Amino acid sequence: MFNAESMITERLKGIDASGIRKVFDLAAKLKDPINLSIGQPDFDVPDEVKAAAAKAISDGMNSYTQTQGIADLRDKVSLLIGHEFPNTLGNGQGGLSDDTGVLITSGVSGGLMLALLATVQPGDEVLIPDPYFVMYKHLVTLAGGKAVYVDTYPDFQLTVEKLEACVTEKTKVVLFNTPSNPTGVVATSDACKAVAEWCEAKGLLLLSDEIYDEFCYEKVVGNDDEMRCASPASYSKNLLLMRGYSKTYAMTGWRLGYVVGPKAIVEQMTKLQQYSFVCAPSMVQFGGVAAMDIDMSSYVEAYTKKRDMVVEKLSGTFELTKPGGAFYAFPKVPEGLGMTATQFVEKVIERNVLVIPGNVFSQRDTHFRISYACSNDKLAAGLDVLVDVAKQG
Missing domain, CATH: 3.90.1150.10 (Aspartate Aminotransferase, domain 1)
Structure with missing residues (x-):
């Protein structure tokens, strides 16, 4: 029955x-x-973004795109990240290094799911700073892994000492979120550097969720004339940097994000996206191109x-x-x-x-x-x- x-x-x-x-x-x-x-x-959503998406629809850009995203958007992301992190993810000439890949995703949450499914096997442990974004522990469960919570109370800063207390031989991935949901705390430059270097030394993959990267109220790191929050991507290329459009441009329902990181991992995530999300929505990607030019x-x-x-x-x-x-x-x-x-x-x-x-x-x-x-x-x-x-x- x-x-x-x-x-x-x-x-x-x-x-x-x-x-x-x-x-x-x-x-x-x-x-x-x-x-x-x-x-x-x-x-x-800014009018320029709406107009770009509407034009894409009117112009017939309604088919599947390449799984990895349209070239114009990937190029914009590559220039942005290559400029911001020239010594790690960049090639020093305004683009990305040859061993760094880009994937346009259906939101940062889509990128997180692809990343965990691509890297976490049953029995693997994922270190998650507590408090955490509500989705993290469930995505780890979906991937077959075990969420291990790293207590960051009372100041909500992740430190190497706190990570050391939780790491085991089964640890595979560390989730990092700055600025943080739910606390609003921004990681310091020292914390980003220490965590990135610790993950490298331990051979662990760092997932850096930076969906709120533009919403920084005390800028702590300078990059030429541009001030930004600190990121572990300034100190390591062996991580997956995840950003998106939902918060900065109010495109929450549009489902658009991107992942930048080691090409070998990004290629596997792209393969998985081909058999799951297929691609990020086509017209939304054209909106994303326009969004990146808006102050x-x-x-x-x-x-x-x-x-x-x-x-x-x-x-x-x-x-x-x-x-x-x-x-x-x-x-x-x-x-x-x-x-x-x-x-x-x-x-x-x-x-x-x-x-x-x-x-x-x-x-x-x-x-x-x-x-x-x-x-x-x-x-x-x-x-x-x-x-x-x-x-x-």
């Missing part, structure tokens, strides 16, 4: 539904809530002010590591309240404000995530509620 449940693999049973969905279920009956939960910019600094400046509002309003009531990038903050629930982050979030939701409990992103349930990707008025009102709930208990 057929049993649908028996058809489901143990691998999939090891993946639970997103905790973010549970928060949305709790809030389903709320009317016009103050939403500080969603990781999506509150501005729209988004005014939007980043506006988000810097939002970050400052979060720090100003919450400091003194909550223990908070100041976010240096992305658009998240990860405050700690005051211990005197005697409640978990989940319990605190439930009280906040009763006040018509949506935030996410920390156990969605961590093995702990002591903090909660705020997304300040919303209007200033909504943000101010939501922060006032958080402070009020904390004071009332």
Whole structure:
């Protein structure tokens, strides 16, 4: 007799539904809530990007592209990364080195899945800094690997000492995320250098998820006249650098990203993409070409002010590591309240404000995530509620 449940693999049973969905279920009956939960910019896709994608559709660019992406977009990525990392991924002449490959992916999440499926075998361990982006542990499970959590509390900086405490002979990959989701913390130059060199010495692959690379509020590394957040790619070529268009250009639903790294690995990821995603959406790739010529600094400046509002309003009531990038903050629930982050979030939701409990992103349930990707008025009102709930208990 057929049993649908028996058809489901143990691998999939090891993946639970997103905790973010549970928060949305709790809030389903709320009317016009103050939403500080969603990781999506509150501005729209730039008009130039929309026009480029629409033109591609009108011009008949609706077929499959090459699996690795259209040449114009790959060339743009190659020039950008070659310029930014001339001594590692670059060739010193404005392009990429011969042993470095580029793959256009269906978002950074698509790139992460391809990378883990291409490099992680059953039994392999993947070191994941805790707190972590919610998808990481589940993608490791999908690949057949084992997620090993590296505790980075209280400052959320990944160090070699913390990695050393977790590495085993089964360790294969280290996941690195800067600026971080959910904490907003930006890795220091010293941390990037130390982690990159440690991975090289151990023979481990470093996956550097930098989807929020443009959202940096304290620039810590200079590259000619251009200031950027630090990246481990400045110190090693033996990594997979992953960036995308969802956050910088608000193209979250367009699903576009890219991976740059060792050609031998990128080629295997490309082969896997051929039999899974096939290619990133064609018209979206043309939009991506246009996006890379747009200056988004005014939007980043506006988000810097939002970050400052979060720090100003919450400091003194909550223990908070100041976010240096992305658009998240990860405050700690005051211990005197005697409640978990989940319990605190439930009280906040009763006040018509949506935030996410920390156990969605961590093995702990002591903090909660705020997304300040919303209007200033909504943000101010939501922060006032958080402070009020904390004071009332």
